[in-house]
Every structure is written in structure tokens, then in C-alpha cells.
Amino acid sequence: MPVEKITGAQVYAGAINQSGALEIKTERIGRDTSYGKIVEAVENAERSAGPVQRLADRLAGYLVYFAMGCAVLTFLLTRDIRATISS
Numbered sequence: 001m002p003v004e005k006i007t008g009a010q011v012y013a014g015a016i017n018q019s020g021a022l023e024i025k026t027e028r029i030g031r032d033t034s035y036g037k038i039v040e041a042v043e044n045a046e047r048s049a050g051p052v053q054r055l056a057d058r059l060a061g062y063l064v065y066f067a068m069g070c071a072v073l074t075f076l077l078t079r080d081i082r083a084t085i086s087s
């Protein structure tokens with residue numbers, strides 16, 4: 001729902017101006033905003049991944065090769081493309 005703003009009122013990022021001119025003074029930018037803090041928290045979490053997470057990431061890379069190998073083996077044994085696709 002549209003909300004009317006008066007001079008001096010706070011306007012948040014993503015607000016839509018429906019008519020007239022609008023002059024905005026920024027109070028915070030970049031890392032100081034709420035969005036910037038969320039991005040920083042996610043980056044910190046990614047940097048501090050535990051040993052189990054690193055192992056899972058490494059093994060996930062091999063999963064694709066394993067699945068492709070199973071599909072090739074299925075095709076070589078059965079010569080059935082439907083069985084290959086389903087494996």
C-alpha cells in the first residue's frame with residue numbers, strides 16, 4: 001500500500017516514487033546498511049567452514065563423475081538408453 005511521506009521522513013531502499021520530484025539524503029552506504037551486514041555475515045560463515053563442510057564440498061565434486069560413470073556402465077551392460085537415463 002502506498003504511504004505518503006513528508007519532508008524529513010525516512011525512505012528505505014526500494015521505495016517507489018509515484019509522482020513528483022524526490023530529493024534523498026543517504027545516511028548509510030555499503031557495509032553500514034542492513035543488507036551489507038547480511039552479506040558480511042554470509043562471507044564470514046563461508047570463510048569459517050568446518051572440516052566436515054570442506055570434506056562434503058570436495059566429495060560433492062566427485063559425485064558428478066561417479067554418476068556419469070554409472071550411466072556409462074549401465075549403457076555398456078544393457079544397451080538400453082532408458083535404463084541409462086534413469087540411473
